[in-house]
Amino acid sequence: xxxxxxxxxxxxxxxxxxxxxxxxxxxxxxxxxxxxxxxxxxxxxxxxxxxxxxxxxxxxxxxxxxxxxxxxxxxxxxxxxxxxxxxxxxxxxxxxxxxxxxxxxxxxxxxxxxxxxxxxxxxxxxxxxxxxxxxxxxxxxxxxxxxxxxxxxxxxxxxxxxxxxxxxxxxxxxxxxxxxxxxxxxxxxxxxxxxxxxxxxxxxxxxxxxxxxxxxxxxxxxxxxxxxxxxxxx
Numbered sequence: 001x002x003x004x005x006x007x008x009x010x011x012x013x014x015x016x017x018x019x020x021x022x023x024x025x026x027x028x029x030x031x032x033x034x035x036x037x038x039x040x041x042x043x044x045x046x047x048x049x050x051x052x053x054x055x056x057x058x059x060x061x062x063x064x065x066x067x068x069x070x071x072x073x074x075x076x077x078x079x080x081x082x083x084x085x086x087x088x089x090x091x092x093x094x095x096x097x098x099x100x101x102x103x104x105x106x107x108x109x110x111x112x113x114x115x116x117x118x119x120x121x122x123x124x125x126x127x128x129x130x131x132x133x134x135x136x137x138x139x140x141x142x143x144x145x146x147x148x149x150x151x152x153x154x155x156x157x158x159x160x161x162x163x164x165x166x167x168x169x170x171x172x173x174x175x176x177x178x179x180x181x182x183x184x185x186x187x188x189x190x191x192x193x194x195x196x197x198x199x200x201x202x203x204x205x206x207x208x209x210x211x212x213x214x215x216x217x218x219x220x221x222x223x224x225x226x227x228x229x230x231x232x233x234x
Contacts, residue, residue, distance in 0.1 A: 006106060007038035008099055008148075009082030013065075013072035015045040017090040018054055020192075025058040027093055036099040038082035043072035069143075070160035070168035077154055085154055087147045087169075091192035094146060101185050102148045112149040112176045113183030114141065121193040125201050136184055138177050139212060143169030144191040153180060164221040166228045167211060171221075199232065207231045 010028065014021055025040060040060040044052055045067040055062050063079060065072045077085055084106055088094065095101065095115060105113055117133040119126040132140045147169065157179060160172050176182055196204050210231075211224055219227075 005036070005103060006083035007081075008036055008084045008086050008102060009038045009076075009080035009151075010040045010086045010088060011043065011073055011076035011080065012041070012088050012090055013043045013045065013069045013076070014047065014051055014055075014090045015067065016047045016049045016051060018047075018049040018051045020090050021051055022054045022058060024088075024090060024093060025055065025060050029058075031094070031096045032099040033097075036103060039080065041076045041080060043076045045069075045072050068162065068165055068168075070162045070164050070172075073168075074159045074162065077151070077159055080151065083151055085149050085151055087143070087149075089144055089146070089191065091194065092144055092146060093190045095187040095189060098187070101187055105148070105183050105185060106150060110183040111153045111180045112147070113185060114145040114147050114173075115185050115187050115189045117142075117145045118188045118190050119193040119196075120190055121196075123193070123196075123201060125205075126193055126196060129205065134184060134186075136182065138170075138174050138182075141170060141173045141182075144189070146189050147173070149176070161221070165225040167215060167221070167224050170212075170215070195232075204232065 012024070021042065028040060041063060042055045042060050043063050043065050045065055052062055063075055065075045073087055084102060086102060117130045119130055133145055157175055160168050164171050173182065211227060214224060214227060
């Protein structure tokens, strides 16, 4: 990459992630090139544990926000300095040299995209779910796959819709599919299956499917969140 290459702002929304956030930031620093990374911004939604103090020890920047990933990620984007935004969940680890892969995509005029996904589990059903992340159809997308986007396109699309407490990643990516060619990079993030372990694989995937169906049938953000609170939130 040339010295004048665009730089990446990594934006990580968190809420009580003391068990994961330090490991993730250290992993990012070890598996990327510092000159490609403008900053690591951790956007805290009101943690009551040691998340903030752990982040501060790593040298990453912390912002406090109202609770809600859409609000947190928009706040991070609005305070970012990089030309490219990379949104990452606290329990998702990007592939080695992810920064190179993102910059290569951007240099090829790919304005937005994500990686394929694997779970930190050998369960065959979870492996099957993850296998579909290689396909470009929007129903195969999700925030756990991470998201890169040029800051210019993020501004043009007005970012995440803060009315969505859940499904915010899917709603935003659906709009991106209408504006640009969404690139699926042939490398894998590894994401935690902790929610599946807690609620049950079939049960949780069924409820995720219902949320997708409700959205397709026209349910708004409030109805999606009501369903999530009743069936998934614990």
